[in-house]
Amino acid sequence: MKNRRPLSLRVPAPETRPGDEPDFSGVPLSGAGEVARPAIDVRPRDISELSYALIRVLDDEGRALGSWNPKLDPAVMKHGLKSMLVTRAYDDRMYRAQRQGKTSFYMKSTGEEAVSVGAAAVLERDDMCFPSYRQQGLLISRGYPLKTMMCQVYSNAEDPLKGRQLPIMYSSKEFGFFTISGNLGTQFPQAVGWAMASAYKGDDRIAASWVGEGTTAEGDFHHACNFASVYRAPVILNVVNNQWAISSYQGIAGGDEATFASRAIGYGLPGLRVDGNDFLAVYAVTQWAAERARANLGATLIEHYTFRAEGHSTSDDPNRYRPADAWKSWPLGDPIARLKKHLIAIKAWSEAEHEAAEKDAVEQVRAANKEAEAAGTLGTHPPSVKTMFEDVFKEMPWHIRRQRQEAGV
Amino acid sequence: MPAMNMIQALNSALDVMLTKDPNVLTFGEDVGFFGGVFRVTDGLQKKHGLTRCFDTPIGEAGIVAVAIGMGAYGLRPVVEIQFADYIYPAYDQLVSEAARLRYRSAGDFTAPMTVRTPYGGGIFGGQTHSQSPEALFTHVAGLKTVVPSTPYDAKGLLIAAIEDDDPVIFLEPKRIYNGPFDGYHDRPVQPWAKHPASEVPEGHYTVPLGKAAVLREGNDLTVLAYGTMVHVALASAHDAGIDAEVIDLRTLVPVDIEAIVASVEKTGRCVILHEATRTSGYGAELVALVQEHCFHHLEAPIERVAGWDTPYPHAFEWDYFPGPKRVIEAMRRAMEA
Numbered sequence: 216m217k218n219r220r221p222l223s224l225r226v227p228a229p230e231t232r233p234g235d236e237p238d239f240s241g242v243p244l245s246g247a248g249e250v251a252r253p254a255i256d257v258r259p260r261d262i263s264e265l266s267y268a269l270i271r272v273l274d275d276e277g278r279a280l281g282s283w284n285p286k287l288d289p290a291v292m293k294h295g296l297k298s299m300l301v302t303r304a305y306d307d308r309m310y311r312a313q314r315q316g317k318t319s320f321y322m323k324s325t326g327e328e329a330v331s332v333g334a335a336a337v338l339e340r341d342d343m344c345f346p347s348y349r350q351q352g353l354l355i356s357r358g359y360p361l362k363t364m365m366c367q368v369y370s371n372a373e374d375p376l377k378g379r380q381l382p383i384m385y386s387s388k389e390f391g392f393f394t395i396s397g398n399l400g401t402q403f404p405q406a407v408g409w410a411m412a413s414a415y416k417g418d419d420r421i422a423a424s425w426v427g428e429g430t431t432a433e434g435d436f437h438h439a440c441n442f443a444s445v446y447r448a449p450v451i452l453n454v455v456n457n458q459w460a461i462s463s464y465q466g467i468a469g470g471d472e473a474t475f476a477s478r479a480i481g482y483g484l485p486g487l488r489v490d491g492n493d494f495l496a497v498y499a500v501t502q503w504a505a506e507r508a509r510a511n512l513g514a515t516l517i518e519h520y521t522f523r524a525e526g527h528s529t530s531d532d533p534n535r536y537r538p539a540d541a542w543k544s545w546p547l548g549d550p551i552a553r554l555k556k557h558l559i560a561i562k563a564w565s566e567a568e569h570e571a572a573e574k575d576a577v578e579q580v581r582a583a584n585k586e587a588e589a590a591g592t593l594g595t596h597p598p599s600v601k602t603m604f605e606d607v608f609k610e611m612p613w614h615i616r617r618q619r620q621e622a623g624v
Numbered sequence: 625m626p627a628m629n630m631i632q633a634l635n636s637a638l639d640v641m642l643t644k645d646p647n648v649l650t651f652g653e654d655v656g657f658f659g660g661v662f663r664v665t666d667g668l669q670k671k672h673g674l675t676r677c678f679d680t681p682i683g684e685a686g687i688v689a690v691a692i693g694m695g696a697y698g699l700r701p702v703v704e705i706q707f708a709d710y711i712y713p714a715y716d717q718l719v720s721e722a723a724r725l726r727y728r729s730a731g732d733f734t735a736p737m738t739v740r741t742p743y744g745g746g747i748f749g750g751q752t753h754s755q756s757p758e759a760l761f762t763h764v765a766g767l768k769t770v771v772p773s774t775p776y777d778a779k780g781l782l783i784a785a786i787e788d789d790d791p792v793i794f795l796e797p798k799r800i801y802n803g804p805f806d807g808y809h810d811r812p813v814q815p816w817a818k819h820p821a822s823e824v825p826e827g828h829y830t831v832p833l834g835k836a837a838v839l840r841e842g843n844d845l846t847v848l849a850y851g852t853m854v855h856v857a858l859a860s861a862h863d864a865g866i867d868a869e870v871i872d873l874r875t876l877v878p879v880d881i882e883a884i885v886a887s888v889e890k891t892g893r894c895v896i897l898h899e900a901t902r903t904s905g906y907g908a909e910l911v912a913l914v915q916e917h918c919f920h921h922l923e924a925p926i927e928r929v930a931g932w933d934t935p936y937p938h939a940f941e942w943d944y945f946p947g948p949k950r951v952i953e954a955m956r957r958a959m960e961a
Contacts, residue, residue, distance in 0.1 A: 379727060438689060
């Protein structure tokens, strides 16, 4: 007779839920400057410990420390700071627009602005970004017009995507910003293909892509890492670990047993884990990965360790699944406050300048929104319905032409 | 002009395009050094180089996704999915991505790419090497779906597909790779060499997408078919002694409605054939189109002959395959109604 203990099924659950005090005691906190920067031609297997460390440059006093310090020109940092301020102001304004019924949907990137803005500071304008839905900071720091972004959110007559896409699913080839999909992770292996094409042509452009930690569970994540490794594609694969995939904490995606950066190890890719709220650290690891890609050494997987300050979108209330105000106690802080502190510490910035920059960001957004609203909000001044039938194919086939006639447009 | 079977004709199409356009490249599982399990890419790596014809990991979603990224860059990738039965892991990339880039970016990003895949039954491939999933693609706005039935068409259609600026699903009926199988499985296999459509020019030519071909003119009955079933239709019309007009659709989306309407208006009777399962098959769309466009010309109910609504069974290949017996019965029903 068998005498075995019955098995039990483990379903992971977060440490805290609504009503509990937030507990971030498990958050890794290696000190700023503690992790050494390897040479870009290092063998990935020789830096596997970086997948479990946390690369940080800025300490709590705003000092930039260690070999990862990119030693940026203050002008670059100020551009980054201002871009983050505009991104936050833009998010606040668009969130309110949704609450006012001016659009159907919105997603903020609050608390994780440095992930996009830091990368944008490194990448060239003709490198292609394959973003997820929370990388509006890329467009904003590349100087894409705020009004055009808003027209997309409002699906109005000036929406460059002709009202076809859910708000925030921007697209701009000119600004190196690939059309966003609502299906998670599909862009990750596409970025690898784009990068392979650049290498095939003998060009010098690289690709970068972003997914959330939740999306690493998709098969496309595997395909991206595997193809990137096999063909040594010049691509930067970013995992934005903001701890939450709608209501599911990162453990549901498999983050309790191993870091997301460590996924890289099995593919023979470098896997770097970086403090995603540290603009300088994000810049430094992206620069390392970009140099590596441009040197034909292949892809890098970067886990940006951050925290989604607010809900997934306008459609969920985070206080129903996690402790209220959890972000306030996030030990890695606010990316804007941290970069500001650094700039003030090196005497390149002041409280007064910061206050003026905040006001300027809000004013830029307000002015752009005024213009965008004048072009219409959702349903008030839509694009021509006739355009609904265009661009399915390059040439409109007979059956779609017929349907357009049937629709009477 | 050399006689080619369909494999050689497809190989020639790829060779022509790899030679003509440096932005064309081809890849897939076992496609490179070995030349593909059906030999369609045989010799192409040796001739054109490692980066233009290469092997991939076994990951259909990855293969298609990478092709989309390359298409967005400006290349014209041609990928092979080893069997159509293996295409399902790539379905999300095809449906949500390849088919929609142009639309969702308002023309800013496009995915000019061709997905070649051997499909259909008749080779004792069992349920995972015999399926005909064309309706899964014809149902998707933004994809073109092509099925050749002869070596000449295969080459011309494949070149047209590669040159097309939209994503094309190119389904290759593998039972007719080596000869025009007419459904009489107990008769000797016919090679393509005896068939006029095996005369294939060596250079560049296209067969336009969206244009059907009338393979047999007739006055009493229209048969709409594609792929292997075209040859079953021709043999059945001959053996039944019915003056049937056989139309090879060649492209399913966009379909050549003018050819369909002209024929059905002439004959007043229509039989629709496909190997794929019947329910919600592409034949249902054809029935609807004929009904919408030709209702007042119809003299009999439209007949459909299709694969049964079961998975493709290994031991019952010829009970499953819609062969001449069933096709002739349907033709007679249409004539007698």
